[in-house]
Amino acid sequence: MAVHRQPGTVITDHTFAVPLDHAEPGGEQIEVYAREVVAAGKERDRLPWLLYLQGGPGGRSPRPLGRDSWLTRALDDYRVLLLDQRGTGRSTPATRQTLPARGDAAAQARYLAHFRADSIVRDCEVVRRSLLGDEGRWSLLGQSFGGFCSLTYLSFAPEGLREVLITGGLPGLRSSADDVYRAAYPRIERKNLAHYARYPQDVAAVQEIVRHLSARDVTLPGGGLLTPEAFQAVGLMLGSGSGSHTLHYLIEDAFTMTPSGPRLSDAFLSQVQGHVSFVGNPLYAVMHEAIYGQLSVSSAGTGWAAERVRAEFPQFDAGAAVADGRPVLFTGETIHPWMFATDPALQPLRETAELLAQHEEWPDLYDAARLARNEVPAAAAIYHDDMYVETADSLATARAVRGLRTWVTDEYEHDGLRVSGGQVLDRLIRLVRGEL
Structure with missing residues (x-):
């Protein structure tokens, strides 16, 4: 001791x-x-x-x-x-x-x-x-x-x-996983809109980042793939008191000029890595939806509830937002199956996470x-x-x-x-x- x-x-x-x-x-x-x-x-x-x-x-x-x-x-x-x-x-x-x-x-x-x-x-x-x-x-x-x-x-x-x-x-x-995320997306949207009201210049800056990520493969320092959806996940920070300001400073340093033209800077990618990788807490991703499973509420598995419910909120589609000239909405405390493909810390746990998502009859908590x-x-x-x-x-x-x-x-x-x-x-x- x-x-x-x-x-x-x-x-x-x-x-x-x-x-x-x-x-x-x-x-x-x-x-x-x-x-x-x-x-x-x-x-x-x-x-x-x-x-x-x-x-x-x-x-x-x-x-x-x-x-x-x-x-x-x-x-x-x-x-x-x-x-x-x-x-x-x-x-x-x-x-x-x-x-x-x-x-x-x-x-x-x-x-x-x-x-x-x-x-x-x-x-x-x-x-x-x-x-x-x-x-x-x-x-x-x-x-x-x-x-x-x-x-x-x-x-x-x-x-x-x-x-x-x-x-x-x-x-x-008595809230199921579906109930949790159906209530969450409107709250996340409100935090996004409050951020853009505070930093209106970030609307165009984020759109440019999404265009860049949509046009080419971008790899994070840890080997993960930074897709537009993965970049949206940095919005998790918007739930903290200083999160909006931290997000703004992250966005303003996104690009640097290289001989091949503007590219996302190493400093930016390093910071994003810290926000989107689950290398330090993989159980957060693997077990997140399981914390809402209760037999008396729903005997079915949680079944990637955040991903399924997201389809009910098309305003979170980053590509469509850019095409329509709308602000890109970041996501929050939501776990998606694609994370187990883009994050090296989660890739070996992909099948395990799928089985937990389909697990039925979780005991009541x-x-x-x-x-x-x-x-x-x-x-x-x-x-x-x-x-x-x-x-x-x-x-x-x-x-x-x-x-x-x-x-x-x-x-x-x-x-x-x-x-x-x-x-x-x-x-x-x-x-x-x-x-x-």
Whole structure:
């Protein structure tokens, strides 16, 4: 167990063995890693634990640099545990490099079927009992997909929780994958139009980039193919507070003059690579639609819902937009089968992803009856017109969870927890304690 110090903090590494399939506790074991963070000078204090669940799916926990971001506030009151959810970070990894050891695509898909919120919550319970004992309870902070996991935790293991704090992560309890994306595309369009209203010169600049990509093959530094559709995927950043500005600066540096004429610059392509490649979090792409699968909502597979529903929104056709002189709309948190052809990090997982898309009868992730009887103090920040999570769904879920208090705000976007310097977390703590 390694212990080391950063400015203002003491950090301890923990590794836990958990069952791959919690229905078979004596079967195959995998590892999950967690990083304990406590304020310097409080190492021996009896502080309450705060478990943090990261957004995603497929996102590893934050790598702190001392008392930074929301930890600035959390470490005043808590001993924090940053969990690398199964398959991510220092937990047993699930990537194109490791998954072939499981066998063929069918074996890989069976393995990854155990990587949803229900398994993550059961991992958390193993960790809780190891650190706090059977009777110990901890606080929970869930960001985005981590908030989805928090609702699963409240549904199936509320006895392990003393309070729950959620930011940008109240899912629709009865929303299918199709419902999610049918609501998402209009939100994504609004974020696009707001961007172009802020930076009207980007309309022509983006159209020129799309023309360029349509006329020739362009390869990214990592070997991926940059198609017009792949370029549209950089719009994922529009859901963050600074995303529109970041997108503008990316676009303005797109072209450089070469002996063969204007070409997309190496600097531009390098930045795009960082936004569209899934080399750092392949589970985000592979498992993304599976997080919405629930037998009681739909027994069918998710079936590439984002791609199928996109056909209902022809305004997202980049080629048609250029031909008609309309602004090209970027996409957002949508995963498409062509990504598994253009991204080298995903290409070996193409068949596995297809099998997961066709997987039927996903177990339910939420227990509406139990949530209606909830006794765990809970508070949630709901970001007005959040690009990643439908606000109407979040409000409906808030009403369905007994005692859940909400703060609806347009002061921050989806990344409010990270960028607010602890203000979002402080507000939630005060809400759950009844101070507001």
